[in-house]
Amino acid sequence: MDMETAGPVVLDTLSRACSQDASVLKPAEHQLQQWETQPGFYSIVARIFSNHDIDTNVRWLAVLYCKNGIDRYWRKTAPHALAETEKDLIRKQLISNFNEPVPQVATQVSVLTAKVARLDCPRGWPELIPTVLQAVRCNDQLVQERALLTLHHVTKMLASKRLAADRKMFEDVTKEIFGYVLSLWNGHLSHFLQLAGSHDEGMMVAVDRCILTLKILRKQTAFGFRELHTNPESVNFLGSIFPHLEAMLDCRRSLWGHHSVVEKCERVIVTLTKILLDVLTMHPNSFLGYIKTTLQFVVKYNFTEKGLLFERFAVNCFNLMKGILFSETYKPRKSVQEQETVSQISMEAHLMVKEFFTFQMLAEICRRLVLQYFLLTTDDLTTWDADAEEFCQEEGGDSFKYSLRPCTEVLFLTIFKEFRLSLTPILMEMVQSIHGPCDPDSLEAILKKDAIYNAVGLASYDLYDDIDFDNWFSSTLLGELRVKNDSYRIVRKRVIWLIGQWVSVKLSVKLRPTLYEAILSVLRTEEDLAVRLEAAATLRSAVDDFEFNPEQLLPYVEPLFSHLFQLLTHVRECDTKMHVLHVFSFVIERMGAMIRPYTAALLQYLPGLWQESADHNMLRCAILSTLIHLVQGFGSMCTNFHDFLLPVIHLSTDVTQDPHVYLLEDGLDLWLMTLHHSPLLTEGLLKLFNNMPSLLELGTENLRVCLKIIEAYILLGPRDFMQHFHSVLVSSLSSLMTDIRAEGLILILRLIELVFRAFPADGPRLFSPMLPGLLKDILAPEENPMLMSMYLSLFSRVLLQNQELMWSVLEQTAPHLGQDSQQALGKLLDLWCDKMDWVSQPERKKICALALSSLLTVNLSTVVEKFSSIINMCVEVLHDVCRQDEVTGVQIDFLVMGDQDGPPESGMEGDQEDNEHERRKKMLSRQDPVHSVSLKDYMVSQLTQCQQSHGQVNFDRLMESVDPDISSQLRMFCA
Structure with missing residues (x-):
C-alpha cells in the first residue's frame, strides 16, 4: 500500500465506516478488513488519528483499528507481521502526539502506546520513557496531562509482565x-x-x-x-x-x-x-x-x-x-x-x-460489625420490594474485595475465628438480647434480629460447642417462622437461611422431618418470594448433608415438588430459574429411584420451559442437567418421555445448530444416560446417531463420551445399529486414528474390541481394512503398556475367532516388514512373549492365553519353534486366573461365569451401575470366551489335538522342550 496515494482512500473508508447507514457501513468495514494485512495500512491509520483536523469519530475509529492491528500483527512471529520500518513510523507518531485535544481519543492513544511498550520497551523503544518524562516536565498543561496519562498506561502495562x-x-x-x-x-x-x-x-x-x-x-x-x-x-x-x-x-x-x-x-x-x-x-x-x-x-x-x-x-x-x-x-x-x-x-x-485487639476493642468491633454493618439498609429493602430476585442474588467469589456486605461478613468471620474465645460470649449475649419473637411493627427490632441471626449463621462451625441448636430450633426458630406478619418476612428469610447454615453442623437426624415441614411452611405461594427462594436453598443444603436419609424426605416429596414447581413458574430471571432447577436436580439425584412417582408435574412443565428458554442457553444447560437426573431416577421408564427427550438431545448435539456451543457437553451426557437406561433401541434413538459423525470430526475434546455413546448403541441394539451404521463407524474410527494420542487410541481400540466381542465372526472382518496397519504398529517399538495390552488383546480375538483372517492380515503386513508371513508370525509371537507382562488385567491375559492356545493345533514350523514359549505364557496366565476349590481341591478358572454370576470385580469395564446398560454388559460377558470358556480345559483339549496331529513321538519331543518346572505346573493345573 503506497502511503502517499492511499491515505485519502483510507480516510474516506474510515469515514464511511462511521456511518449509521448499514448499506454504507458494511462495504466500508469489509474494505478495511481487506486492508488489515496490507503493508503500510497501520502507519496511514496512525497519521489519521494524529491529525486533529479530522472528525473525532473517524480518529477514534482509526485508533481502535490500530489497537487491533497491534494485537494481531505486531509480534515478529505473527502471520502478516508488520515490517520494522512501519512499526518505527507508528512509534514515532505515538510519542509526538501529546497534545490530543479530545479526552476519549487521548485515552485510546495512551492505551495503544502501552500495548506497543509491552512488546518493545525498553530495548526496541528506548526513547519512550525519556520522551514521556520530558513531556511531563513541559509547562503546557494539556501536554503534561496527556503525558501523565500515557505514563500511567505504560506503567500499568509494564507492571503486568x-x-x-x-x-x-x-x-x-x-x-x-x-x-x-x-x-x-x-x-x-x-x-x-x-x-x-x-x-x-x-x-x-x-x-x-x-x-x-x-x-x-x-x-x-x-x-x-x-x-x-x-x-x-x-x-x-x-x-x-x-x-x-x-x-x-x-x-x-x-x-x-x-x-x-x-x-x-x-x-x-x-x-x-x-x-x-x-x-x-x-x-x-x-x-x-x-x-x-x-x-x-x-x-x-x-x-x-x-x-x-x-x-x-x-x-x-x-x-x-x-x-x-x-x-x-x-x-x-x-x-x-x-x-x-x-x-x-x-x-x-x-x-x-x-x-x-484488646477485649474492649474486640467487643466494640464485633458489636459495630453486627449491629451497624450487618443491618439491612433502606436501599436493600427498596430493592427487595421492587425485585425480590435481584435482592436474592448471591455475591460469591471475590465480591468481598469490592462489595460492602460480603466484605463485612468476611471480616467478621476472620476476626471471630482468630478471637473465638473472646467473641463467643459477646455474640451469645446479643442472641439472648433478641430471644423470642420481636414486635412485628418495630423495624428496628426486626433488623437487629436479622443482623444477629446472620452473625450466628456465619459463625456456625465456630459456635458448635456453644449453642444447643436442636433446642433452639425447636423452641425458638420454628416459632419465628410461624409469625406471618408481612414485615416479619425479614426474620423468616433469615431464620430459614440460618437453619440451612446449621443443618450440616448440628441438627439431629430425628429433627429432619420437622425441618422439611418448616421448609414447606415457607415455600407456599402466599409467602414472600425472597423467603421462598431462601427456603429452596435450605432444602438443597438439607438434602446435601452427609446424614441425609431419603426415606425421611419421602412423605414430603410431593408437596415440596409442587411448591418448587410453582416457584419455578413465578420467577422471571434466568439465573433464578437455574437455582431452583438445581434444587430439583439435586433432590432427584439424592432420592434415586424413589423419586419416580413424584416427577410427573415437572415433566409437564419442562417442555414449556425449554421452549421459553430458547434465548437463555445457560438455563437450557440447567434443564439438561435436571433431565440427566430424571433419566437416572426413572430408569427404563424414561421411554415414557422420549418424545420430549430425543429432540432436546438432537438440538444439543447438532453441530450445525448454534446452541450446541453451550449445550453440547450436557447434551452428550443426557444422550449417554438415555441410552444406558433405555430397554430397547427405538427408531428415534437410531436416527439420533446421525449427529455422531460430525461430533467425531470435532476432535478429541468430547471423544471419551462419544465413544461411550457408541458403546451404548452396540450393547443396546447390536444388529440394528451395525446394520445401519457399520460403514460410518469404521470410516469415522479410521479417520480418528490417523492423528491421535495414545490415550485416545486406547479408547478407540476398546470400542473396536467391543465390536469383536459382540460379533465374533463378522466384527474382525468389518474392521479388516484397519488390521494390517494396526499389526504394523504392534510390531513397531511401542513403549506404552496400556496400548500394547490393547493391541495384544485385539489380535488375540482375531486369532481366536477368525484365524483365516489373521493369516490374511499377516500376509498383507509381511512384505512391509521385508519378511514372509511365517516370519511375521514369529516376530509377533516373540513380541507377545516379551510384552506379556505389560498385560495387567486378568481378562486380557486370559484372552491372550486362549489365542495362543488356539495355535497349538496349527501345523506350522513357526508354532513348533515357539511351542515352549507358548506353553510358558499360558501356564503363567493359569496362575493368574485359577484358584483352588476349597472342597475338591481342584484348580478352577474363576473368570468363568455361572448362570447367575456377573463379571468379576476386576472386569475390563468401568464403574458398575444398576441400570439396563450394565445388564446388557453382563449378558455380553456371559457369551465372551473369557467368561464362558475354561482356560485349563481349553488347553487340555488343544494339547490333546496337538498330540493326535503330531503323533506321540513328536509331541513328546515338543513337551521335552518345555522347562520341567513349567511342565510340572501344567500337569498340576490340568490334573
Whole structure:
C-alpha cells in the first residue's frame, strides 16, 4: 500500500465506516478488513488519528483499528507481521502526539502506546520513557496531562509482565523515574489542598493530576521494588500515606456539595488505600512497620461514631484489617526449620495484633460489625420490594474485595475465628438480647434480629460447642417462622437461611422431618418470594448433608415438588430459574429411584420451559442437567418421555445448530444416560446417531463420551445399529486414528474390541481394512503398556475367532516388514512373549492365553519353534486366573461365569451401575470366551489335538522342550 496515494482512500473508508447507514457501513468495514494485512495500512491509520483536523469519530475509529492491528500483527512471529520500518513510523507518531485535544481519543492513544511498550520497551523503544518524562516536565498543561496519562498506561502495562527479565526491567524503570513521579504527586497534592479551601476552578485539574500520578506510584510501589523498606523514597512515600489520607478525608468533608470534586477526592482516597493493600499483599515484610497505624486508622474511621464514610473506602479498610489477620507472614511459626528473620517478623506482627485487639476493642468491633454493618439498609429493602430476585442474588467469589456486605461478613468471620474465645460470649449475649419473637411493627427490632441471626449463621462451625441448636430450633426458630406478619418476612428469610447454615453442623437426624415441614411452611405461594427462594436453598443444603436419609424426605416429596414447581413458574430471571432447577436436580439425584412417582408435574412443565428458554442457553444447560437426573431416577421408564427427550438431545448435539456451543457437553451426557437406561433401541434413538459423525470430526475434546455413546448403541441394539451404521463407524474410527494420542487410541481400540466381542465372526472382518496397519504398529517399538495390552488383546480375538483372517492380515503386513508371513508370525509371537507382562488385567491375559492356545493345533514350523514359549505364557496366565476349590481341591478358572454370576470385580469395564446398560454388559460377558470358556480345559483339549496331529513321538519331543518346572505346573493345573 503506497502511503502517499492511499491515505485519502483510507480516510474516506474510515469515514464511511462511521456511518449509521448499514448499506454504507458494511462495504466500508469489509474494505478495511481487506486492508488489515496490507503493508503500510497501520502507519496511514496512525497519521489519521494524529491529525486533529479530522472528525473525532473517524480518529477514534482509526485508533481502535490500530489497537487491533497491534494485537494481531505486531509480534515478529505473527502471520502478516508488520515490517520494522512501519512499526518505527507508528512509534514515532505515538510519542509526538501529546497534545490530543479530545479526552476519549487521548485515552485510546495512551492505551495503544502501552500495548506497543509491552512488546518493545525498553530495548526496541528506548526513547519512550525519556520522551514521556520530558513531556511531563513541559509547562503546557494539556501536554503534561496527556503525558501523565500515557505514563500511567505504560506503567500499568509494564507492571503486568511477570517473567524475571521483564520484572528486572520494570524495577530499573521504576528506579529511574519513581523519585520524579513522587515529587509530581507531592506537588500536585499540595496545590490541590491549597485550592480546596478557595474553591478555585483549578481544583479539578489539580486533582486529576493527583489521580494520574498516584496510579503510576501504585504500580511502581507494588511491582517496582524488591524490598520497599530498603529504598528511602518508597519509605518516604509509604510514611506519607496516612497523613495524606487524613487530609483528603477532611477535604472531602469540607467540600461536601461539590459532587464532582468530592468524587475525585474519593478516587484519591480509594487509590491510597489500594496502595496499602498492594503493599500488604506483595511486600508483607515492608508493611510490618505500618500494621499498628493501619489498624488504628481503620478503627478510627469505621468503628467509631464517624460511621460509614463511603462504601469503597470502608471495603478497602476492612480488607486491610482482614489481610493483616489473615496473612501467613504474620502468623507465629511453630517449625524450627523456619527462617529466623521470618520468625522474628511473625512474632513482632503477632505481638502488635495481640496488643491492639484488646477485649474492649474486640467487643466494640464485633458489636459495630453486627449491629451497624450487618443491618439491612433502606436501599436493600427498596430493592427487595421492587425485585425480590435481584435482592436474592448471591455475591460469591471475590465480591468481598469490592462489595460492602460480603466484605463485612468476611471480616467478621476472620476476626471471630482468630478471637473465638473472646467473641463467643459477646455474640451469645446479643442472641439472648433478641430471644423470642420481636414486635412485628418495630423495624428496628426486626433488623437487629436479622443482623444477629446472620452473625450466628456465619459463625456456625465456630459456635458448635456453644449453642444447643436442636433446642433452639425447636423452641425458638420454628416459632419465628410461624409469625406471618408481612414485615416479619425479614426474620423468616433469615431464620430459614440460618437453619440451612446449621443443618450440616448440628441438627439431629430425628429433627429432619420437622425441618422439611418448616421448609414447606415457607415455600407456599402466599409467602414472600425472597423467603421462598431462601427456603429452596435450605432444602438443597438439607438434602446435601452427609446424614441425609431419603426415606425421611419421602412423605414430603410431593408437596415440596409442587411448591418448587410453582416457584419455578413465578420467577422471571434466568439465573433464578437455574437455582431452583438445581434444587430439583439435586433432590432427584439424592432420592434415586424413589423419586419416580413424584416427577410427573415437572415433566409437564419442562417442555414449556425449554421452549421459553430458547434465548437463555445457560438455563437450557440447567434443564439438561435436571433431565440427566430424571433419566437416572426413572430408569427404563424414561421411554415414557422420549418424545420430549430425543429432540432436546438432537438440538444439543447438532453441530450445525448454534446452541450446541453451550449445550453440547450436557447434551452428550443426557444422550449417554438415555441410552444406558433405555430397554430397547427405538427408531428415534437410531436416527439420533446421525449427529455422531460430525461430533467425531470435532476432535478429541468430547471423544471419551462419544465413544461411550457408541458403546451404548452396540450393547443396546447390536444388529440394528451395525446394520445401519457399520460403514460410518469404521470410516469415522479410521479417520480418528490417523492423528491421535495414545490415550485416545486406547479408547478407540476398546470400542473396536467391543465390536469383536459382540460379533465374533463378522466384527474382525468389518474392521479388516484397519488390521494390517494396526499389526504394523504392534510390531513397531511401542513403549506404552496400556496400548500394547490393547493391541495384544485385539489380535488375540482375531486369532481366536477368525484365524483365516489373521493369516490374511499377516500376509498383507509381511512384505512391509521385508519378511514372509511365517516370519511375521514369529516376530509377533516373540513380541507377545516379551510384552506379556505389560498385560495387567486378568481378562486380557486370559484372552491372550486362549489365542495362543488356539495355535497349538496349527501345523506350522513357526508354532513348533515357539511351542515352549507358548506353553510358558499360558501356564503363567493359569496362575493368574485359577484358584483352588476349597472342597475338591481342584484348580478352577474363576473368570468363568455361572448362570447367575456377573463379571468379576476386576472386569475390563468401568464403574458398575444398576441400570439396563450394565445388564446388557453382563449378558455380553456371559457369551465372551473369557467368561464362558475354561482356560485349563481349553488347553487340555488343544494339547490333546496337538498330540493326535503330531503323533506321540513328536509331541513328546515338543513337551521335552518345555522347562520341567513349567511342565510340572501344567500337569498340576490340568490334573
